[in-house]
Amino acid sequence: MRTAILDVGSNSAHLKVVDLSAGRPIRTVLSVKRPTRLAEAIQEDGRISRDAVERLVSSVSAAHCIARAQGSAELIAFATSAVRDAVNRCDIVDQVTGRTGVDLGFLSGRDEARLTFLAVRAWYGWSAGPLLMADIGGGSLEIAAGDGAEAGTALSLPLGAGRLTRDHLPDDPPSRKQIRRLRRFLTTQLAEHLGAGDLSAGDLGQAEAHAVATSKTFTQLAKLARDRGPNGYRVLRLKALDRQIPRLAKRTATERAELKGISRSRARQILAGAMVAEATMATLGLTRIEICPWALREGIALRRLQQLRSGSVHQIDDIGHLLQPLRDAPAPIRSLTTVSA
Known part of the structure; x- marks a missing residue:
């Protein structure tokens, strides 16, 4: 088909x-x-x-x-x-x-998270063990976790890089006050949603989960950090984000687009993307996260393949x-x- x-x-x-x-x-x-x-x-x-x-x-x-x-x-x-x-x-x-x-x-945002998790599981296979996935889009942040083929927990938060830029960082470059306010906002929002039972460190045994990120935002941040893991995958470390955020904050969107790995179309919102990535990793206790090349579109293709294999609509028809x-x-x-x- x-x-x-x-x-x-x-x-x-x-x-x-x-x-x-x-x-x-x-x-x-x-x-x-x-x-x-x-x-x-x-x-x-x-x-x-x-x-x-x-x-x-x-x-x-x-x-x-x-x-x-x-x-x-x-x-x-x-x-x-x-x-x-x-x-x-x-x-x-x-x-x-x-x-x-x-x-x-x-x-729905939750279905986006679940389907992206399906793609990540297919990419890494069962040997990866429990997975924790994060995806930063323009309008929302998706997080999913589980030790099976399907996500055991999935949620979507209105913390996308484009939305945060528009609502919290209107100046180019933003002021220090705007950055401080956004940082406080992210800390509050993530603590409320990730610490209230939606997804907590205890759900998987956080130290054992393989932390994976998808999306262009995470990919471009990893390219900016120029870091790879021992298996060759790009990785993004929390320490690298801590170093890059001040570097991004003092530049205009035009100047950010000149940095290695940052596209012109995302240069305006990459600072907010870096800040939500940093806050998410810190809240979940992650020091590093690995970049997966498969994401939502591949998850949709896999779901459709499941339907074709079974000859009918799969039991999860999203x-x-x-x-x-x-x-x-x-x-x-x-x-x-x-x-x-």
Whole structure:
């Protein structure tokens, strides 16, 4: 089964086309993306601006055409927290459907966490033992943990890098007062949610859990720190974050984009991303975290593969409402940017 997965995030729309076959690994056919810059387009009233909606519609239309041109039999299309939490999300979804024919759905934050954990477990296998996973998006922070194939605990907090930048670090570069306030806010929020039974160190035996991070934010922070573990994976250490945060704080977004590993599209929000990463690791008692290359899109592909293997909807059906068939393909268009699989 050739399946197209379209992930409309806070910064970009990312299309991943995969071949799924029972008894075989996932094969990536094509991976393309296009900037949407939704996080920076959320207005004071919580609405996404008209220009950003136009970018979103254009990106979805292009992705739809490419998915069909690649011979995809089905499409799984969803938007993450930037659209999910927008005041005008119903209007956005209506425009996308009416102008592109794509039904853009949503996953809950907890389901995003669970599906990302599924991908991390598949990447590391059973030998990794209990896993603790963290993912920083533009609008939310997902955390999941467990010693099985599925997460035993999963939660989503409104602590994404784009959201925190918009709400707490409006200046470029931010003032020391803004940074102090954000640090206090993160400490309070994480202590409240992670220390109140949602996910505590005792849930897994924290010292035994393999701590793993996904997302571009964690990846770029690890590149900035230039550190790798003994197995070759990129790692991010708490001490490195402590050193990099002052370095990022004194620079403008333009200056941050000149640092090795930091992309221009995330330069504005990478400081807030570093601060939430630091606060999360400190709250959970982690001195290091390893970067996993698989994340939410791979988790969705794995869930769909589970369904195909069983011949029916898997007992955990968190993606069924997102599935839609695709018909004969038009001529391909190339308005998205191809990225490495």
